[in-house]
Amino acid sequence: ETGVTQTPRHLVMGMTNKKSLKCEQHLGHNAMYWYKQSAKKPLELMFVYSLEERVENNSVPSRFSPECPNSSHLFLHLHTLQPEDSALYLCASSLTGRVGEKLFFGSGTQLSVL
Amino acid sequence: GENVEQHPSTLSVQEGDSAVIKCTYSDSASNYFPWYKQELGKRPQLIIDIRSNVGEKKDQRIAVTLNKTAKHFSLHITETQPEDSAVYFCAARFGTASKLTFGTGTRLQVTL
16 A cells, blocks of 8 residues: 555445545655546546645535645545536645645545435 | 647557557646556556656656657557556646646557
8 A cells, every 4th residue: 555545445425415535645745635537537636735725726616625634634525416526536645846746646535426 | 728638548559569648738838747557446656757858758668758849748658568558647737836737548458
C-alpha cells in the first residue's frame, strides 16, 4: 500500500443520505486534492488544498463539501447527491512548491448514488 | 479554455512491438506534462513527466517527446510487455496553476 489511503473503498448511498469520504497521506506532502473519475471522461479536479488552505474550487456543486483539518487528512462530505455523481473519487497529494505536479493517488472510493 | 486531447482511445499491440500515444494541448503557456498509468482497479501512478524546457525524456522502455510549436506531446513504449496493459492518461499544467488538465485516456492492450 502506498502512502495515500482512502476509505471507504466502496460506498452506496441514497440521494437523501449524508456520508463522508476520508483520505490520509503519510508522505510528508502538504498539498491534497480531490479528483472525480467517471467512465469515458477525463479526470476532473474538484478541490485543491495547499498548506491546509483551499486554493482551487473547480465549480463543484455545493452538495460536495471538502475539509482539510491538517496536511495529512482530507475529507469530502457528501449530502443530497444525484445519480450522476456516481463515480470513482480519487484523493491525491503532492509537495507544495510543485503543487499540481507528481501527484500520488489513493485507491479511490467507488461511489454509487441510488 | 484549457483542453487536452488524447488519441487513440484504445490501442492494441503485440508483445514486443512499440506503442505510441499522442496528446495535444490548447494553451501555449503550458509548462509541465506528466503521464499516468492506471491498471485495472488500481490507482493512477506517475510514470514519466517532462517540462517545457526539454524536448525529450527517456526512462528505460518509456519516453516522452514534446513539440512546443505544434503543442503536442507523445508517450512511446518500446518492447511492450503484457504488464504494460493499462489505461494511460496524459495531462498538462497551465502556468503556475495547481490544476492538471487530463486527457480522456488510452486503453493499451498488449497481446501475446
